[in-house]
Amino acid sequence: MTTNIFMLGMPSSGKSTLGRNLAKELNYDFIDLDRKIEVSEGKKIDEIFRLEGEEYFRKKESEQLKKIPVDDKLVIALGGGTPCYFDNMDYIKENGVSIFLDVSPDKLEERMRTSRRNNRPMFKLENENLLETLTDTYNKRIDLFRTASIIIEGDTDASTILWILEAQFPKLANR
Template sequence: MRIFLIGFMGCGKSTFGRKLAAKMSYDFIDLDHLFESTAGTSIREYFNANGEEAFRQEESRILKSHDYPTNCVVATGGGAPCYFDNMDWINNNGVSVYIQMSPAALAQRLEKGKAKRPLLKDLNNAEIVDFIEHKLAERASYYEQAAITTDGMNLNIEELIAQVIYR
């Protein structure tokens, strides 16, 4: 079974994905790392050199063209489900799990590492919260298409495994 973790940057897709994959004895794939190894550059550098539209196109191509193992957990980029037909593709190729968190909780997690995030690097804390609120509103219709929604502040691996297996 392929499990695709979706949600806003900072919600824990990579951290939780590694734990979930280990618990299920599945492979773990981080789409951001896959992008960087395929593109031969960091996301930040690619984004700065080519712009967001080119980044989203390449991210979509990589998402859909990768040869995923039968059993894996995939941490997608925060915006990946929201472009082109990516969310439909995700739902047709595995079980999608939305890790949901409040804008304030996300901002607190993202503040320290914002320099690595092209969309946040020039924002102060209040602007980050506003940005997250706006982006979450834009992305809600995509994130809400997930087969499973889980609370990012109270993630429980055992409960999520049961939801995935018995959905």
């Protein structure tokens, strides 16, 4: 069975970090959808939001998602909002195994403040209502996120994800 694996979840839930590590463990290639958009647009994500607006970003995000080769050996870290626009979540489910990293808004805020990385236009560290914004967004997205093939609660590491993945999709072991 060759299939792509999609990592989804809120910003700071660990899609990029755990996705990259999972790809190494599986001997798959890794793609970060945000980086793919930045390369195709020649601009950073926050510049795209500032100069072109969110609607434009969402169109490019969906286009780039659909340009990823299907049935390949890829682990793909999506952006936090990717599943929630257009038919993206249907597309994700039709074209691979999806893994939702479910991390609470409190924990997401803590990680964002600890990492000090401040390049998420919708979740700026100077926003004094950051926790409220994260909670509202989490509540809006959760129903769709929960339709993923696998749900992983809270903190975890790539080896645990691999173990769960291989238990539920044994044919992936023939990689």
